[in-house]
Amino acid sequence: MSIQKLLDWIVNVGIQGFGVLPPAEKVAEDHLSNCGNDCEKAIDSIISWRTTYAATTGFVTGLGGLAALPLSIPASFASSYALAANTSAAIAFLRGYDIQSDQVRTFILLTLIGDSTTEIFKNAGINLGTKVTKSLISQVPGKVLIEINKKVGFRLITKAGEKGVINLMKLVPLAGGMVGAFFDGAFVNKCGNTAKNMFSKNDDNDNNIICVR
Template identity: 65%
Template sequence: MALDDNSIVQQTLQWIADAGINGLGVLPSAEKVAADHRMNASSVEEAIDSIIAWRTAYAAGTGFVTGIGGFAAMPISIPTGLAASYALGANTAAAIACLRGYDVHSEQTRTIVLLCLIGEAAEEILKTAGIAFGSRVVGNLLRQIPGRVLVEINRRVGFRLITKAGEKGVVNLMKFVPFVGGFVGASFDSIFVNGCGQAAKKFFPYQKPT
């Protein structure tokens, strides 16, 4: 199907978000990741830093791609390594959302998780949706905007991710990830996942669970 088929883009985003939030293969659910790290940390923030550190190291390993699996279910064929990075990045962001008191199964939280995958480019997408970025207001605003606006934000995120999935796209994607250098392979994966975690710390300000 053509790349401009919105349903295919949405299905791909759903795969990424589902894998990150619910787990896939050896990748645990975000809620389990959050609980495990919180149990061994003295504070929520220490648990968050622990998640980022462990997930960054995991992404640098050679076995994490085959361990996640489930790539045949992706509506659009993108490089397996990149799909695994997306799933791991989403898992990292969703686990941080759990620790900060967000419902990771809500559509609003899923949207923010996906925004974390594109780093600094997320601010541009939020701006086009009429949302002024601020580290303490993104979550509150997204909880209040209509579902159709969330769909539009997701669509823009989807095209960002999918159109960056080719050989040249992987290089282009790196400029949207904070602190990225001119590395590929394991280095790119680990830096990408670390960037997702750092974005999640910014996009999910702490709140008490409702």
């Protein structure tokens, strides 16, 4: 599977859902309803719930069918990326972003690489001094999106290929599973908070935000 196909798979699963993973819009609407239509509480609820969900060893098994897919990374990493993308997509949806647009899909993927986002933005010529809003995201040209996707894909493949935790899991299966679950939870939590900060709730040019619905 090529890097671009892997990225497409991650963001498609993140938005549309897969197996036990519900679509991002449903996740957003369910949490919004449970939080009395308070968008910020719903976002925090999603991050908290998903962090706990990721930190359970049953998630990879529950996301049935991953092992049979022609993915270029281990199923455990694919499941973490999919869950993180689903979390970020739900947050973007709550903030009123069009999660089906190419630009927002790319920004959802960007939330998966944490601190590396700053470097990628800089190389892409995106001014981080400017507030990231729906209007700004919509102006990112297709050529820039392609370059960003390539860099994101490289970072995700590199992360999946790191040896430390993988080797630990091979040597000590039980301890490795516990360590892996801890890092999965921390990873999804960081991605969720990155999405919360990245997808701005304030855009003077666009009042169509579910937060204030």
